[in-house]
Amino acid sequence: SQTIHQWPATLVQPVGSPLSLECTVEGTSNPNLYWYRQAAGRGLQLLFYSVGIGQISSEVPQNLSASRPQDRQFILSSKKLLLSDSGFYLCAWSVRGKPQHFGDGTRLSIL
């Protein structure tokens, strides 16, 4: 069966510090991978998606970037965090035509 792992579960970072969140998927090959952000009381906002290694599409211009160095690894990064980057970050995977499945998220707080 397929599983998705995200870490860390919670993170507190100062403004201006770098960020790296990692997501890995097991039990499937060549999945589509997604990064979402969920603000309190709001729906999920798609940030990035990837259909293959090195292929990244950005949905919203912002202070973040994504990379896919391996087939089942997806990384969300920032060089300098802003206060507005606080939120709940979710990674998801899917295969063509099937539902997306989510990890348990990272709660990011910027101080």
Add this chain to the structure above:
Amino acid sequence: EDQVTQSPEALRLQEGESSSLNCSYTVSGLRGLFWYRQDPGKGPEFLFTLYSAGEEKEKERLKATLTKKESFLHITAPKPEDSATYLCAVLSSNTGKLIFGQGTTLQVKP
């Protein structure tokens, strides 16, 4: 513009009190409508996919239905463990993107 609106935002029920959650959508070509359950501090958990008007899916106390403009998630005789936020999302055939609603937070009291 593709859009998903869920109502109500919050719903409080007594255990055993059946009700329905609504998901209204406008989308340029529906490839699928998805329901998810999200517990506090966790990622959304997939419940159902509906593809065409008239389709219904059931799982335990939950039943999802679909029309051309909206979907309902019916909860029959809910239990406290059904308390969660329920998210609706539509997959647009035009953009290939999944558009989420804001969610309905359900609280079931014993």
